[in-house]
Amino acid sequence: MTQWIEACAAGDVAEEDVMRFDHGGRTFAIYRSPSDTYYATDGLCTHEKIHLADGLVMDHTIECPKHNGRFDYTTGAAKGAPVCINLKTYPVKVEAGKVFINIA
Amino acid sequence: MVIVGAGMAGARAVIALRAADYKGPITLIGEELHLPYDRPPLSKASITSEEAPAPILLLDEDQLRSLNAIFINHTKAVKLDVKAKTVALSNGQSVAYDKLLIATGAKPRRLTIPGGEHAIVLRDFPDAEVLRAKFKPGKKIAIIGGGFIGLELAASARKLGCDVTLIEAQPRILMRGVPEAIAKIVHDKHISEGVNILTGTGLARLEAQAVHLADGRVIPADTMIAGIGAAPEVSLAAEAGLKIDNGIVCDEHLRTSAPDVYAAGDCCNFPHGMFGGRRTRLETWRSATDQANTAVANMLGGSVVHHALPWFWSDQHDLTLQIAGMGDLGIKTVTRQLSPEAFIIFHITDEGRLVGASGIGPGNSIGRDVKLTEMLIAKGISPSAAQLADPNIALKSLLKG
Incomplete structure (x- = not known):
């Protein structure tokens, strides 16, 4: 099943950065990599439910602003203590300058 | 490998040993009943959560099993013999080691004034459960000490509807390690949340239900709490003849003065590799992990100098503050205003070297820039004062510049 939702304009996210997107009571994080590819994950850190969009993107890593838990946002993989639970990721497509994520 | 102390540093050392592919036996010895758990929630969620709290475990039974580590709980290491390379335990057992990590942490200081025993302290999960039971609406709570523990407990007690007075002997709260501009915001926040703060106020004595101040005033209290700092737990090391000076004295590799014995966490005093070998002892969550990682690398034959930057945070009401580096080495400060309510103070030496950052703001507004x-x-990298002060210049661009 697919459920493509428009999250933002492509230009809303700076390169190597992240922004928060809330939809239907859920919160997501939309990333733009240094090589200009877009990704999406759940918006909250799996450690203490902090908004990752307040965190720091370096290359393909998002670091939580609270306790420095790190994830590879392209795969959702947790990269060691204090985080041990992976982030859920969502398919992303960019069409006509808009970023869509499949939240189904 | 034997690890004495099952707090943050001890638990992380177990994980680091296996992550480094160490295949031999690991024994972790802890004084507490519980499996290793995280301490930061003890002053906050463990007290204020609606549901009865459980310790947030750093290692559970399954993990200990899969890491093939022996955990001996509720047991004190009573004697270290560095010649025989054994640790005698309170249960009568003796454990032999090839390499030993001492991660015995710190113990809260107690008040030495008359009646000081009436003040309780917070260090472990049972302490938090005691406070949780006492923080009932309308109860009078007197907190002695305007440091992080005292302030976080003041915020938790207010959240639960207690009547809170915080007493600090120094002229302001957070004298140690926090710039005055940030302490002022924290102070004002607590006042607006209804905490009664008395600074520059000494104590005469405590009685069962009252704090008697040096100036003769009496503060009635159902519960008195001392948050006046912690002392490193060094008795095991000291009795074994290891060098002690504000903690167990280590070299830059976190080796103690005894062969094959290392230290990490709150009990460890070491020369910091990033700051010209300046000696320090850090009582922080992240340093416990960082030091465990360094010690483990060296226990396994490495030669790693401890370089990880000091960093910590504190949450009070809706404010978070974060401190990174060694700001007290700086003589100049530059402020970057991130929003009307959030800012970072950079600390700079007289040669212009950036050595620290202290930030405060609501929620998680400062985490990213403190990390940068x-x-x-x-x-x-030491950007110019003008670059640091200008919020339109991304710190990330300075990092890559």
């Missing part, structure tokens, strides 16, 4: 400052310091 850490990365700047670690890379030895």
